[in-house]
Amino acid sequence: MATFNVHVTIENKPGISDPEGETILNDLVLKGTHKTVSKIKTAKMLKFTIKEKDKKTVQSKVQEICDELRIYNPMVSKVTIDVFDS
Amino acid sequence: MATFNVHVTIENKPGISDPEGETILNDLVLKGTHKTVSKIKTAKMLKFTIKEKDKKTVQSKVQEICDELRIYNPMVSKVTIDVFDS
Amino acid sequence: MSLESQELAELKSKIGRDPTFTELQIVAAEWSEHCSYKSSKKHLKMLPMKGPLVIHETGYDSGVLDVGDGYVVTAHIESHNHPSAVEPYGGAATGVGGVIRDILSTGTRPIAIFNGLRFGDIEKDQQARWLFKNAVTGIADYGNCLGIPTIGGEVEFDECYQNYALVDVAAIGFGKKENLIKNHAKKDDLVILLGGSTGRDGIGGSQFASDSLESEDRSAVQIPDPFIEKLIIEAILEARNEKLIHAMKDLGGGGLSCAISETADALEIGIEMDVEKVHTRESDMRPDEIMVSESQERMLIITSKAKLKKLQEICKKFRIACSVIGHVTSDNQMHVKKGKKTFANLPTNVVANATLLDLPSKKPLYLETIEEEKKFKAISNYSKTMMKLLASPNIASKIWVYRQYDHEVGIRTVIKPGGDASVLRLDNGKFLSAKIDGNPKQCYINPREGAIGCFEEACRNVVCTGAKPIGMLDHLQFGNPKDPEIFWTFLESLKGLTDFVKYFNIPCVGGKVSLYNETPAGSIKPTPVIGVLGLIDKNPLIPQKITDGDCLVIIGNTKNEMGGSEYFEYINKFIGGKCPSVNFTESKKNMKTVLEIIKNQFLKSAHDCSKGGLAVAVSELCMTNQIGCKISLEKVPGEKLDVDRILFSESHSRYLLVLEKKNLKKLEDMLKKSKVSFKLIGQFRGDKIQFNKGTKSIVDLRVDKAQKTWLNSLKDLILHG
C-alpha cells in the first residue's frame, strides 16, 4: 500500500454561467491595470490523501467516491481527477 | 503574444485548519464505504486565460494581480500559480 | 509572549520563586490588557451596574436582565479589532462566535446579533473597501449559519481607521430564569473541554489585541467554524435542560489559561488539569501552547462524575469532541500537568488578578482649539448638497449590509433592520428593542459629550419603537492607554457615561474595553460604542405607511452644534466646531413624552434625528415611504440659525413624529402638557422633498431620485469602486 495525493477539481460544465469568475474579471481585474486577462473561471478543488495499492486503483476509487457521494453535481459540474505520488 | 492558461490555487497555509475539508472527510467520505482516505483539504481555483509574451511574464503578472487585488489573503492562504500553454 | 520586567518581579514575589516557562506564558496571557483590564478596571468601577431588573451571578461574562414572567434576557458586547484588521473575514466571524459563547455560557439561547463596523475612507481607499466587504461577509456567514438573526448595527467610515478595522459585535440571549447556570463546583467535580480542537491558531491572540498592530502576528489568525459552534449551542442547551452543567465558561482571549484561572478564582476552587487530555489539532503541541491557544469554538464545563456519561452522549449525538481534562481540587491552585509531570502550579488568585494600574492622564492639547470654527463657502445649491449627503457612505442606506444577514431566522423579528432600533418578540408577550451606536467624530471633539451623545442616540432609537431603556452595554475603544492624552479621553468618556447612567437609571449590564487601537498613522479617535436594550410591555410602534396629508411634528431643540457633523466633515472637510451636548433634563422629558405618546397608539411612526440632522431624518422618512413632504424651516424650534445649521445640525434629543392630521390636536395637547419643545413643521404629500424658509425654496428634490441614490450608493461603491 502506498500513499497518494489526489487533486479533485470541480468546475462548471461548458455553457453553465460562472458569475463569480465574471465578477472577479470585470470588477477587479479589468478595473485595474491588467488588461491582458480575457477570462476567469472559478473551480473548487479537494485534495485527498489516500492509501491504495497503485495509481490506477486510486483513480477509480476516487472517481467512485465522487460519483457515489455526489462530490460534484453532474447537472452543472464536471470533475477532473489527478493522482500524484506522495 | 501568446495565450496561456493559468491555474491559481488558493488554499489555507499549513497549520491553519480547514473545517470544510474535515467535514467532507468525516461526515461524507468516511461515513460511506471508502475508508482509505485519510485527509481532505479544500482549495479554491481560478483559471485565468491571459495573453502575454512568455510564461515568465504570465507568472509574474498573475502573481501581481493576486497580490494587488487581494484575490487571497497572505495571512491565511497561500497561492500556487501554474502556467500552461493554451 | 512576555511579561514586563516589573510584572515579572511581582509574579516572583507573589509565588516566592522563579516561574516556569509554562507559568510565564499562562500569566502573560492572563495579565495582558485584553484579559486583565489592568489599565481600565480601577475606573470601570464607577459605572453603576445594579438595577431592579439586573441579576448578578458569579462568573458571568454577560449581563442578565429580568424581563418578567420568569424570563431573562442576557446581553454582551465584544470587539475583534486586531484580528479583523489583518483578516477581516475570519476576524469578524470569530468575533461573532466569541460573543455568542458569552451568551451561551449563562445558559441562555442566543437570539440576536448586532454589529458595529468602522473602517477608513472607502471612497478613496481600496484597502478599506476590502476590509469592509470581507468583514460583512464574515459576520453574515457566521451568524447565518448559526441561525441567529443579525438584526441591527451601524457602519461608519472615518480616515482615523485607515488600514485598520473596528468590528464590534453584540449579542442578546433569552431564556427561563430557572435555567440560568448558577456557577458552582465542588471537590472532585470534572473539568471538561468541549468543542473544536485546540491548535496553534490564535496563539498569542490576546497579547496581539493588546499590542499595536505593527507586528502583523500571523499566528493570531483564526479560522471560523460556525457549524461546530451551532452544534455546541444545541449540545449545551440540551445539557442545560438535563441539568448537567454545574459551571461553564467560554474560551476566548487567553484560551485555557484564562478560562481555568478565572473560573477557579471566581468559584474559589482549585483545578488540576492534564494537557495530554486536551484534544489537539496538531500532535506536537507544547503545554504552554495548549494553555494559551485561542482556538475558537470551545467551552469549559464543570460537572460531577455522575453526570459525565449523559454529557458525553449528548456530545456524541452532536458529533462534538468532549474531553475530561481535569478535576476540581480544594487548594485554590491552578495545576497544569502533562501526564505525571507538573508544568505549572500557581495560586489562581495570582493568575486571575493582575495588578491594576493607575495610568496618568492629561487633557490633550488639540482640544483647546478644536471648537473654533472656520468660515465655509456658502452653499449655492442645497438640493445638490443633500444628494451628496444621501450618497455619502456614512449616511447612505446600509441595506447592502443587512440584506446579507439573515435577520428573520428565529421568527422573532417584529421590526427589521432599516429603521431605528430593531424589535424582537419575547415568549412572555413583551418585546425587546435594541440598538448600538457610536460617534467617534463627536467623541474626538469632546470625548465626554460625544460618549453621552452615543448613549442618548441609542436610547432615542429604542424609544422610537416604544421601548423603555432598561440596560446599556458599553464598549470603550481607544488607542494606547499609556499615552496620558489618550487615557484622558478614555476617562472623560467613562465619566460621561457614568453620569448618564446615574441620571437616567439605566444600569450598565456589561461591556468591554479595547485599548491599543493604533493605526500606522496614529491612534484611532475615541470610539465608545453603546448598546441600549429597551422593553415594551405591549405594543411596539411598528412604522405604518405614511400617506398624503400626514403631519410631521418635531420634538426637541435644534442648536448650533455642528462639530463632528457629516455636514462639517463630509461636505466641508472640516474637523472641529462645537460638539452637540445632551441637556439631561430636556432629554429625559423628551424620552418620557415620546414613550407616553406611543402608548396612546395614534402615531404612524417615530424617527430620531441623528447623522445628517433634520434634513436627512426627514428624507429617510420620505424615501422609505416613497412620499414627498414640505417642511418649513422657520418653524423648527431652537436657536435662530442659518438654514444650513437648521438642516444639518446633529443636536440630540430630537424626535420626528408622524401622524394623521385628525390626531394632531390630541398630540399637541399632550405635548403642551408635558412642556416639551415641539412644532408642527410640515406635511407629507406629492413626490418631492421640499425644505422652505418662508416663501423661499431651499431644498427641492425628487423622492425617487433621492431614494435611488441613497439605496444604491454603498453597494455601487463596494462593487464597482
Add this chain to the structure above:
Amino acid sequence: MKVGVVVFPGSNCDRDMYHVLTDVFNFDAQYCWHEKALPKNIDAVILPGGFSYGDRLRAGVIAAHSPIIKDVKKMAKKGIPILGVCNGFQILVESGLLPGILLKNESLNFMCEWTNLIVENNKTPFTNQFKLHEKIPIPIANGEGRYYVDDDTLKQLKKKNQIVFRYSQVINGSSHRIAGVCNQEGNVVGMMPHPERAVESEINPMDNKPSSLIFESLLAKIGVGN
C-alpha cells in the same frame, strides 16, 4: 395527524417550523433526528431550513446522505406529502427527490429580503387552497438559492406541471424565475422562500394570509387531530 420535522446537524429553522405547525396550525408535530428512522405513522414530513453540515461542499449535499433520507424516499414513494424549505429544498434536490440544483445567487451574496411568489400549481398537498396565479408575499434568506435546470428538464417540468412557485420578478437568476418545484407525482414539494416566517401577522409586514394557505393546504390534505 403527525407531521415530522427532520433535524440535521446545522438545521436552524426547525424550531421555527415546529412552532408554526403546533402553535399556529395545531398540527401534532414531532422532531425527527436525522440518524433515526422516521416514525411509521407519520402523515407528512417537512425538511426545514438552515445550514446542514455548514453548507459544506454544497448546500444540502452531505445531509442528502443522512440515514433518514432513505425513509424520506420511502415515504415519498408512498405518496406522503413532503415539503423542503430552503436548505430542506436543497437537500431534496441533492438527494434526487426533486429535479434541478440550487446554485449561488447571481449577486454572490446571501439575500435576506421580502419578495412575491406566484402559485403555478395548486394541485399539490401544499398549494391546494390557492387560486392559480395567486400572489404570496414571503421572505427569502439564502446564499445558494438560484434554481437551475437545463432547457430539456425545464420543458419537462412545464409539461408535467412540476413548477409550483415562481418569483414575480427576477431576484437571483433562477431558471424561469422558479422558486419551488414538485416531483411528477406532486407530493414532494421544495421551495426556497420561508413560509414559516410569513404566517404570523406580528412578523409579517405585508400580508400573512397567503402564506398560511401553504399550511392550510396540508391541513386540508391530511386533516387535524385523530
